[in-house]
Amino acid sequence: MSPAALTPEQRASAPDLALRLGGVLAALAALVASAFLKNPQRVALINPLWRYITRTSRRFARAMERLAAGTPSRPGRPGTPSGARPVRLPTSHAWLVVELRHMAAGYASQLNHLLAEPEAAALLAASPQAARILRPLCHLLGIRPASVPPLPRRERPAAAIAPRLARQPAPTLQAPRKGLIEASTRTDPRPIPSAWSPRTPPPLCPRMLDRWPWVPHPNAKRT
Numbered sequence: 142m143s144p145a146a147l148t149p150e151q152r153a154s155a156p157d158l159a160l161r162l163g164g165v166l167a168a169l170a171a172l173v174a175s176a177f178l179k180n181p182q183r184v185a186l187i188n189p190l191w192r193y194i195t196r197t198s199r200r201f202a203r204a205m206e207r208l209a210a211g212t213p214s215r216p217g218r219p220g221t222p223s224g225a226r227p228v229r230l231p232t233s234h235a236w237l238v239v240e241l242r243h244m245a246a247g248y249a250s251q252l253n254h255l256l257a258e259p260e261a262a263a264l265l266a267a268s269p270q271a272a273r274i275l276r277p278l279c280h281l282l283g284i285r286p287a288s289v290p291p292l293p294r295r296e297r298p299a300a301a302i303a304p305r306l307a308r309q310p311a312p313t314l315q316a317p318r319k320g321l322i323e324a325s326t327r328t329d330p331r332p333i334p335s336a337w338s339p340r341t342p343p344p345l346c347p348r349m350l351d352r353w354p355w356v357p358h359p360n361a362k363r364t
Contacts, residue, residue, distance in 0.1 A: 155208045162255060
């Protein structure tokens with residue numbers, strides 16, 4: 142959907158959508174600060190995760206303002222590199238809900254219901270930039286609203302796989318042993334004699350004869 146296809150009522154609802162989404166994200170950021178402060182292993186994630194959530198809220202609000210004013214969306218600006226090495230956030234699906242469980246699941250449900258509204262779906266369809274802004278946030282909360290479709294999986298071309306297969310060594314075939322060849326080329330129909338046959342019982346230890354009296358003695362006469 143193009144921005145020109147939006148009705149005046151839908152354009153007027155864009156700032157309200159940004160305000161409601163900002164309230165949900167502000168409460169989520171406060172939850173992250175209070176919950177991770179009690180976990181020594183996650184204290185280092187408070188500052189970067191807080192900045193990410195608040196920055197996502199501001200970027201979405203600016204996208205909705207441009208959409209309400211009818212101005213075209215601008216491409217995202219690359220982040221400015223800093224001297225300190227930034228802390229990388231986990232990238233697994235729904236990792237924040239796994240960490241905070243029902244506390245974060247409540248905010249994830251609110252955000253999912255908000256983005257499922259018809260007005261929100263129409264605004265996100267008219268602004269692909271706004272959908273791109275919310276896609277990582279939906280990933281870390283484990284929600285998949287229809288208005289924010291996931292990115293298609295990239296298939297590796299066959300030209301990139303062929304050099305790797307060419308570098309692999311070819312399998313070497315070992316010649317079979319001499320005994321196997323003789324057994325496979327044997328033409329005599331008579332069976333190969335063996336040292337033991339079912340008619341002659343195998344030699345048994347005297348201890349086995351004492352423990353198992355039902356086993357017949359090798360020298361016993363058959364009736």
